[in-house]
Each structure stands twice: as C-alpha cells, then as structure tokens.
Amino acid sequence: MVRHAAVAGQFYPSSRAALLKEVERCFLSRLGPGALSEVVKDGERMIVGAVVPHAGLMFSGPVAAHVYAEMARDGLPETVVIIGPNHTGYGRAVSACNEDFETPLGTIKVDQEITSRLRGVVEIDRSAHLYEHSLEVQLPFLQFLSPDIKIVPLVMGQQDIVMAQETAKVLREACSGKDVLYLASSDFSHYVSPPTARQEDGRVLDRILELDAEGVINTVMERNISMCGYGPVATMLLASDGRRARILHYGTSGDVHPMDQVVGYAAVVIEK
Secondary structure, X not given: OEEOOOOEOOOEOOOHHHHHHHHHHHHHOOOOOOOOOOOOOOOOOOEEXXXXXXXXXXXXXXXXXXXXXXXXXXXXXXXXXXXXXXXXXXXXXXXXXXXXXXXOOEEEOEOHHHHOOOOOOEEEOHHHOOOOOOOHHHHHHHHHHOOOOEEEEEEEOOOOHHHHHHHHHHHHHHOOOXXXXXXXXXXXXXXXXXXXXXXXXXXXXXXXXXXXXXXXXXXXXXXXXXXXXXXXXXXXXHHHOOOEEEEXXXXXXXXXXXXXXXXXXEEEXXXX
16 A cells, blocks of 8 residues: 655645645755755765654755755655654554655655564554655655655654653664664744744754754643654664764744744754
C-alpha cells in the first residue's frame, strides 16, 4: 500500500513541474540559502539531526531549504527519520507508518528494515499519517535531493519528556548500524506578534543550542509557547546524540507577507 499525498495543492503545488519550480524557488529565495546546492556524494556526514518548519512552502519553504542545502553539502544519509507532531488527533501516542509515501515527484520508499525493528511506544498506525502534513511537506525536498533516499515516518501525539526519551531509545535501537539522520519537523510560535515570536522562540532555540531536550519541553510548557513540535525536537536531540547545534536561519511568516500575527520558523542542524 502507498500513502497518497494529502496536502498537494494546499501546502505545495499538485503538479510535478510546478512543485519542482517551487522547491527551486525555496532554495533561490532571498530568505533561503540563495543557491541550489549539489549533493556531495562523499561528504563528511557530520549532520546527525535537524529542525525544519512545516508550513506551506510559500511561507516556510525557504527556511527549510537552509537545512536541505546543508544536508546536500554534507552528503546525504541512506535514511531520514522524520518526526513530526500529530495535528489530526488520529492514531497512537507515537505512530509510525510502513507504507511508502507518494508525492507529485513520485514515491519515496520507507526503510522497512528499520520500521520492522520498532518496538515499545512506537506503534505502526497508518491512521495517524493519512492526513498529517508535518511529514509530507518535507518529502519534496528530500526527493529533489535524491530519488533513492528512504524515510522512517513518525508522528507524536504525546509530547512529554518521558515519551520523548522512550521514543528516542526505540529509534536508536531500531537504527543501530544504519546511516540515518533524525529530522524534527516543527513550527515555532503561532499567531503572535513578530517581537514576541522572536523573543519566545529565541528561548527555545537557546535550549536547542545547548542540546537540552528536557529544557526544550520545559521552556515551551512554562512559557506557554505555541510551538507544535517540541516533542519531536526533544526526541531528535536525544536520538541523534549530537555534540553541536547550529542555527542556520530563523524567520517568521511576516518575512514573506507582513502581518501583525506571525508563525515562527527555524532551520537548525545537529552535528557529531
């Protein structure tokens, strides 16, 4: 079975030609990396984790492109484990999917070896993935870089620190011996003023720079920050076990279209 595209024509164009053009625009945008990065086949592979936004490509795509450009220069992994928040409410506390995913750019394969090893709190539940956009909007970027790259898709409905720790443990065990990168899909503050977004999101980014998974969750909870994927970010930090974080770019939807209430977007990589 194949998980068909759910948000093509909404979050990104529904035709192959238009989607390719839109992904290129994200890379070339003044808010993006500004160039199309060629994939370095024998790159250093220093990147073990990353944070990317998941709004419509028109708004958050250029920010996300910073991470994908950095991945291209670093050399791509065999498999990207994508962890996103559950916006629909369907499925288990942490739901994986073992179906390949389809976009207008074709089918992207799920790493069946890894998904078959998933245990414990991570359960196979396709219902959580049927209409979820947080993972789907990442796929055109990955397909643009390489048609052969594989994914392991997870969505988190429960985002507390214990669930993040347990999920990270399951992922580390399932991915043992595999060349993977953990990608946390999350937007930051939602519908607040631009100064508030930058201030509050900055507090979370400070915790990410310190590789402090529990601090990310605590800061979001204590400050009541409307960040949707704090659990995936914490899980990514724990699973990737990196040694350094770098913020590539921070912006808001107001950078694309000036508005009083904005959504925050960040591009971050975690390195060995």
